[in-house]
Amino acid sequence: MAEPTAGTDRSLTRNQGEVLSALKGADKPLTAYDILGLPKIRKAGLKAPLTIYRALDKLMDQGLVHRIESLNAFVHCDHGPHDHAxxxxxxxxxxxxxxxxxxxxxxxxxxxxxxxxxxxxxxxxxxxxxxxxxxxxxxxxxxxx
Amino acid sequence: MAEPTAGTDRSLTRNQGEVLSALKGADKPLTAYDILGLPKIRKAGLKAPLTIYRALDKLMDQGLVHRIESLNAFVHCDHGPHDHAxxxxxxxxxxxxxxxxxxxxxxxxxxxxxxxxxxxxxxxxxxxxxxxxxxxxxxxxxxxx
DNA sequence: GCGGATAATGTTATTATATAACGTTTAAGG
DNA sequence: CCTTAAACGTTATATAATAACATTATCCGC
Known part of the structure; x- marks a missing residue:
């Protein structure tokens, strides 16, 4: 069961795909608990904060998501992976x-x-x-x- | 009772003076709970998180303290108040x-x-x-x- | 395919950070 | 004085993040 159903990106697990998809669908940064509260996320079976944080960590490793420190929130990076600040x-x-x-x-x-x-x-x-x-x-x- | 006993700055309340003094005495940023846990702070009678946060807010208003977002911590500003970033x-x-x-x-x-x-x-x-x-x-x- | 390593996940509990709500006290100025 | 606004005290609660440990999935060499 390695098919990402929510996102289109390969090499993402289901949880990661769901979380990335949630961020893509939002028009502003979401906190981990915002994501956790989304109906789509609950329906997908993600129900613990840690599940969200783990997915976010991996997505950040891949440069697909950024963390906004002053908001404790996360946004989808729409520029693709990049290495400059x-x-x-x-x-x-x-x-x-x-x-x-x-x-x-x-x-x-x-x-x-x-x-x-x-x-x-x-x-x-x-x-x-x-x-x-x-x-x-x-x-x-x-x-x- | 407006005498700041801990700091030398005028126009600071006692609590604000105690908190600023604590930050001045530290060699790195402290979280609000770090400050709360300091013996000097406890002895001064500050014992609730809100007490610390309120003092920090005022100190930041005055530019005497900065918040480090990525650490959720606070540092004394040793450059005096300044308006540039x-x-x-x-x-x-x-x-x-x-x-x-x-x-x-x-x-x-x-x-x-x-x-x-x-x-x-x-x-x-x-x-x-x-x-x-x-x-x-x-x-x-x-x-x- | 089988087996073993590695990564990801599930679950529960806990820790860490920050604020709400409310009443009381203090300080400053007329 | 007396009023008023700011600061403070206290308790409870909200929000954000991680610890610990068992389980399951995936990858890869054979």
Missing amino acids: TGFLICSDCGRTLEVHLDDCEDHLAGRAREQGFAVDAVKVEMTGRCPDCAARQAAQAATS | TGFLICSDCGRTLEVHLDDCEDHLAGRAREQGFAVDAVKVEMTGRCPDCAARQAAQAATS
């Missing part, structure tokens, strides 16, 4: 995120670290603010008040 | 951190966000790796094995 724009209003690539800035950041004698393994950037939609809505509300 | 180098071996300033890189990062129509409030950068000491120790061990 990623940053996330996190809307504090609607909770959606936008992934940005930091190919050039990564060198700058890591260079700063190396000046201090630090050997960098991973770079994480998270920016909080308002997404275009929410910024526009707030501007409109401010105008009418 | 900070980054942290986090040693995955010894757990110590090093704060770095990102005054120039911040513009680059935030600019990337603005290209997408995103209004940035805060930028957080966390880099994981090995600090100079731990990198040197590992190199020495590799040489003798």
Whole structure:
């Protein structure tokens, strides 16, 4: 029983496929417990937090999923596996995120670290603010008040 | 009773002073529960998690303490209040951190966000790796094995 | 196919991190 | 004083993540 039924990616187990599929279907990051609470996930037989966390760990190993530290949540990576650092724009209003690539800035950041004698393994950037939609809505509300 | 006995900073309440003092005395980030478990803190009468979290919130408002998202831990900011983004180098071996300033890189990062129509409030950068000491120790061990 | 190693899973319990709700006390200013 | 807003105390609870151990599936060489 190695057929992933939920995802299209080969070499994923059923649990991993289900979790990845759940993240793909969401429009914003989900916590492990958000995922656990999804009807589709329950119907698929996943019912323990650990089951979700294990699947997420493997998906992150493969670069298919990223963890948003400041939200304790996880998002599908829609850019395919990549080895350069990623940053996330996190809307504090609607909770959606936008992934940005930091190919050039990564060198700058890591260079700063190396000046201090630090050997960098991973770079994480998270920016909080308002997404275009929410910024526009707030501007409109401010105008009418 | 507004005298901060633990810290030297004015305008801090006693609880805030105790918590800040605890962080100043540590050589690495502490979680709220780490702080709660310190004898000095217990002796000062702080005994509930919420007490610690409330003090931490205020200290962060004032820029005296930073939160390390990927550790769920808090560090004293030894640069004084500053408004430009900070980054942290986090040693995955010894757990110590090093704060770095990102005054120039911040513009680059935030600019990337603005290209997408995103209004940035805060930028957080966390880099994981090995600090100079731990990198040197590992190199020495590799040489003798 | 068989057998053994390795990875993945199931299950239960527990630990770690953070906040809600509510009443009381304290500090600052008129 | 007296009011008001901030800080605090207390208890309970919510949220996030992992430990420990038994079981099952998958891969690979034979």
